[in-house]
Amino acid sequence: MVVELISVGTELLLGNIINTNAAYLSEECANLGLSCYYQTVVGDNEERITQTLQLALSRADIVIMGGGLGPTPDDLTKEVAAKVCNKKLFLDEKAKKDIEDYFAKKNVTIPDNNWKQALIPEDSVVLYNANGTAPGVIIEYGTQKVILLPGPPNELKPMFENQVKPYINELMPSIILSKTVKICGIGESAVAKEIDDLIKDQTNPTIATYAKTGEVHLRVTAKADSEVEAKKLIKPMIKDIKERFGNAIYTTDVDTSLEMIIAELLIANELTLATVESCTGGLLAGRIINVPGVSETYKSGYVTYSNKAKRKCVGVKKSSLEKYGAVSEQVAKEMAIGAHDVCKADVVISTTGIAGPDGGTAEKPVGLVYIGCYVCGKTTVKEYHFNGNRAKVRESTVAAALTLLRECLLEYFSENTFGKNKE
């Protein structure tokens, strides 16, 4: 079955935003077993959206359009799609109610133009939106489907995941099943080299690599007549991959993140955690607190960006800052131990580095980072060199800190038989 993607939005044509939706949808569609031959980006223009949709319908079974469902007059996707498919728009009461509730919750009177978001083409499945005011729509146009999704990624992704995926799965003649293996602490090239033979020989299941910051995900996908058969095809390859990468694999569940695994490890072993951050300045805590229920293990966090804060909050020695500098193995170590002393957390992770753009020297260039990890009395510090701009260096540091934290925890559990749950 052939799918075609259309992203609507002048902001994409002007380069104001990067089209991450297209990458997400492409990956998900490939995963569902759909073939995608074209993606198009078109601006907020009735004639051009019309032409683009008509062309897509001339060559695809399913057309997915993202963006242009907002309340403003230049949001045209739904109106154009309804016209191209010869469907009338009518007011959907539940969508209207959702908009009322959305604004009531915000204590804001509803702008007049928001009502048009509750208009839905006839013969459609409405995709109610828990994360915004624009409902999505699946227009059933003969045997073809035109799927309209809101542009903001935090609305588009859950809507695709929870509502569109099951819908498309129903349409597919054979079952496609995927399993994702998530690897941390090994670079993409090294991972690709390790499974070079698997990639070259792939037929069914197939294998694909996806590079994420600090992680590589491998997706193994099988096509079969039943779920049982697909699982049977996938199993030996997952086993093979597990043997090749061992502990570097932190999960084989697509919805599980590295921070979730770490929270689980800590909670299961009744260990508490604290963070003390310089260059990441809160982003590491922010990612750990992504995990619902993490308050069971997370004690407290300190953002000690200035030298003064490093001294006052977590007792880094003035002499160490002067002798080694704030970005040093010694200071990363003192931050971790100091945070433990202050809040008595069993485990502490600390970051200090030069995120740039300024502050680099020949000896300590931009991208130099030290990460410290204190686990029940033992402190490990590692040195890293990251590439990219300020945001990229900080993001890489967060990923590396989580990887180091997991490594140190696993090491601690393997050395200490009193750990309650060991891997």
Added chain:
Amino acid sequence: MVVELISVGTELLLGNIINTNAAYLSEECANLGLSCYYQTVVGDNEERITQTLQLALSRADIVIMGGGLGPTPDDLTKEVAAKVCNKKLFLDEKAKKDIEDYFAKKNVTIPDNNWKQALIPEDSVVLYNANGTAPGVIIEYGTQKVILLPGPPNELKPMFENQVKPYINELMPSIILSKTVKICGIGESAVAKEIDDLIKDQTNPTIATYAKTGEVHLRVTAKADSEVEAKKLIKPMIKDIKERFGNAIYTTDVDTSLEMIIAELLIANELTLATVESCTGGLLAGRIINVPGVSETYKSGYVTYSNKAKRKCVGVKKSSLEKYGAVSEQVAKEMAIGAHDVCKADVVISTTGIAGPDGGTAEKPVGLVYIGCYVCGKTTVKEYHFNGNRAKVRESTVAAALTLLRECLLEYFSENTFGKNKE
């Protein structure tokens, strides 16, 4: 003059990589004054590349194709473009020499298939490649131009910047100039309604709205024969927009963020800042520390996600937690004042809320957030109701906290004439 972008590569259709080239080229083309109405992504397939290029040539003056110039048999862009434009390929001696030099430098023997990279269509400008083996090409096809660029961003970008830009600039009859107005604390629909007349009547300059979390950006774009004239066209519309939105506009500089403005306000007035976060758990500090040089004003940050941390780190009263709950006006207030007491920052911003998915009740639903702001003795607390999942509620809280912080600072400056820099 109309440009169209074609990205060639099956890896884009599979979602293995994000199309950052398209965003880069779009922005650069908009800056050059080119109008871009369509972007297409197509796989490594001769027939489909042919159709896509033919369609683009039917509606654009300049077609830019990125990718598919590599040495492997599935790299087809140059061969297809030459065929579509009826140009023969011939061996370019300098391109051949470049390839020889490239491999000599690496001490590697030249793979046979690399020679095809030195083949160039007749009637072309060759864009020699300092960063790889694939030269780019500008095919002059009557009055139209087909520009072929290598796919790797570190080859494409310098080639566009140094060779394509000057070439296109020569072709352009008029200047395009844009100015961005950034608004915080007002929703997209309300902003759109306020400038409904401007959007409806737009000719030159044009006006467009872009929704960001907690912000709306307006872009005003003028076309003229000279920069001076373009500025003259933009000026009255910016003045009009400023009158309509007043203080809600935080900058008219495209490269300036809300956190940069706040850091500037604090530094100029010699005020120090601290953060104390519950539901945002570090993300607010993380965003403030996006600003290089913020250590001048940022004292320290506390992540007090648990009740215990709220009491221990910043002295929130046990009785308040019991009487009002952790998510309450009172606790937001005590967090802000308490952080001030601990670290003596002049300004403190605090967040506490229910990010979900669990923890909500009928009385205190998921999305309920209190943000406190202490400025030199006075504390303001506001109540918010945000929609969406955990990540969205946290992101909205960060944006609202920055907006409230700026509001409170502006109010403080307007009430206190001893402020050094007043807006």
